[in-house]
Amino acid sequence: MSRSPSSSIEPVLVPQGGRAMCATLWGAVLGQPDLSDAALSAVLAWARWRHLASGDVVFACQQPAEQLFAVLEGCVGLGTLREGQAFHLERSVHGPGWLDLSSAWVGQGHVQDAQAMGSALVLELPLAALRPLFLRYPELQERLLLALAQTVQKLTGATHDLMAKDAQKRLVGWLLQRMSAPAGDVALRERKRELAAQLAITPETLSRLLRQLMASGLIEVQGYSIKLLNLNALRALA
Amino acid sequence: MSRSPSSSIEPVLVPQGGRAMCATLWGAVLGQPDLSDAALSAVLAWARWRHLASGDVVFACQQPAEQLFAVLEGCVGLGTLREGQAFHLERSVHGPGWLDLSSAWVGQGHVQDAQAMGSALVLELPLAALRPLFLRYPELQERLLLALAQTVQKLTGATHDLMAKDAQKRLVGWLLQRMSAPAGDVALRERKRELAAQLAITPETLSRLLRQLMASGLIEVQGYSIKLLNLNALRALA
DNA sequence: CGAACCCTTGATACGCTTCAACAAGAGTGG
DNA sequence: CCACTCTTGTTGAAGCGTATCAAGGGTTCG
Structure with a gap:
């Protein structure tokens, strides 16, 4: 049986080129077109990167937030860390991308816990050091503004989906968004329980929904790879 | 029976002092401490304000977004405008406060519809004109960054509530947050259907929940004013 | 081999929505 | 002034969607 997700849990590639490679990844976080070398290296001078193993805590809820966080590589989950129980995942960030831009600006501590899902490379940027730059x-x-604005739009979409769509519509929407070529193949990069968490449903419900869509002939599920067979019908559903 | 919400639906006070009064409200949008007069008036030079009657559309979904929107006075609802049916409210912004900061930055059109809930005074700020400033x-x-960051935090909280809390917990949380003095009085400024929409439940469910809390002796409801009788028990519920 | 993990499947329970009916103002026009 | 309608909130009955609990199968790894 195919096990695509495990590949993202393998030991992370340690940046061989050191700073050079990190700079490349870091550029990807800040978006296109690339910032000037001067700006990039000025920022990098203050950056600190941390290598995390699976399960490591990046930051904890209510802990004072003075830094911007980005995921360069790997995947970090945002959610609630409950002692004695499993981490309750709400959202996950795949590198390269921003992890938490907002908390440091507000200056009132983090609102969520963040935990590495598999090995990850995380970059921390003290806001105080950044201001003069x-x-x-x-x-x-301006890049930061844009990134924040995009986060707002994504979150707005997420709340809308939660308020207006049922589980099936959310799942189909997710599949369509993540579909690669027009062919319509989706290779899951995460465990199904994590997908379920992102859709705000239980793994049981996800399993049933997939089976149901498969029975309707709309998709074909084989382990961690899903084929979308009837795009028009799927779009009509979502 | 007390009808508090209607007061927010009365004809809006037309700013008598014209620009002067608008500047004061506008200052409130940008937060404390007040910006320098120079900066404020430079921004105001490009601002355009619109007086809206109840039901007027501020902007529509997918319409290209090139301006920042703020509510100076009154209340504007964000949601989905469906032809033939009532406006589906998702979130509402009471002035003074930002209405939509993110869409213009992303530059891909609005993600929601915005409609005035009662008379309102809305301010538009072309982003292109703002950039040189x-x-x-x-x-x-920096003010804009802060405002965006606060929006992100609020939305993050909202999605968390939707994913993790049931309707009763959301309602109690809302009541506690909106409680004024330690006394524990809440005067609803909106219709109950709008409150229900914000909590992502139906008006029927809201009515039942209020009755249920009243039966438990935790609150006392009289029309649009609610007394919180047992704060500790309520906090334990949420 | 047994242990641990992930996914699946079934039975049941609960929360919330939907639909329908009704009461209580508020506004309107005869 | 009263009948009429429109809106808002309330209440009840029924039904859908999803969670919860319990059990079983497949895979991986020591």
Whole structure:
């Protein structure tokens, strides 16, 4: 049986080129077009990167937030860490991408816990050190604004989905969004329980929904790879 | 029977002092401490304000977004406008406060519809005109960053509530947050259907929940004013 | 081999929505 | 002034969607 998700749980590639490679990844976080080398290296001078093993805590709820967090590589989950029980996942960030841009600005501590799902490379950026740079490199601040705005849009979409769509519509929407070529193949990069968590349903319900869609001939499920057979019908569902 | 919400539906106070009064409200949107007069008036030079009657559309979904929107006075609802049916409310913004900061930055059109709930005074700020100002007044950009970050935190909280709490917990949480003095009085400023929409439940369910809490002796409901009788028990519920 | 994990399947329970009916103002026009 | 309608909130009965609990199969690994 195919086990695609495990590949993202393998030992992370340690950046061989050191700073060079990190800079490349880091550029991906800040978006296109690439920032000037001067701005990039000025920011990198203050950056600190941490290598995390599976399960490591990146930051904890209510802990004072003074840094911007980005995931360079691997995957980090946002949610609630409950002692004695499993981590309750709410959202996950795959590198490269921002993990938490907002908490440091508000300055009132983190609102969620963050835990590495598998090995990950995380970058921390002290906001206090960054502020002076904004005057010299205004593009930098604009990138952060854009990233925050995108986060707002994504969250708005998420709340809308939760309020207006049922589980099936959310699942189909997720599949369509993640579909690669027009062919319509989806290779799951995560465990099904994590997918379920992102859709705010239980693993049991996810299993039933997939079976149901398969019975309707709309998709074909084989382990961690899903084929979308009838795109039009799926779009009509979502 | 007390009808508090209607007061927010009365004809809005037209700013008598014109620009002066608008500037004061506008300052409230940008937060404390007040920006320099120079920065404020530079921004205001580009601002356009619109007086809206109840039901007027501020912007529509997918419509290209090139401006920042703020509510100076009154209340504007965000949600989905469906032809033939009633507006589906998801979130509402009471002035003074930002209505939509994110869409213009992303530059891909609005994600929701916005409709005035009662008379309102809305301010539009073309992003293109604003950009040059950022170089001269970096504080301005920082205010926007902060506002965006706060929006992210609020939305994160909202999605968390939707995913983890049932309707009763959301309602009790809402009541506690909106409670004024330690006394524990809540005067509803909105119709109960709008409150229900914000909590992502139906009006029927809201009615039943209020009755249920009243039967438990935790609250006392009289029309649009609610007394919280047992704060500790309520906090334990949420 | 046994242990641990992930996914699946079934039975049941609960929360919330939907639909329908009704009461209580508020506004309107005869 | 009263009948009429419109809106808002309330209540009840029925039904859907999803969670919960329990059990079993497949895979991986020591």
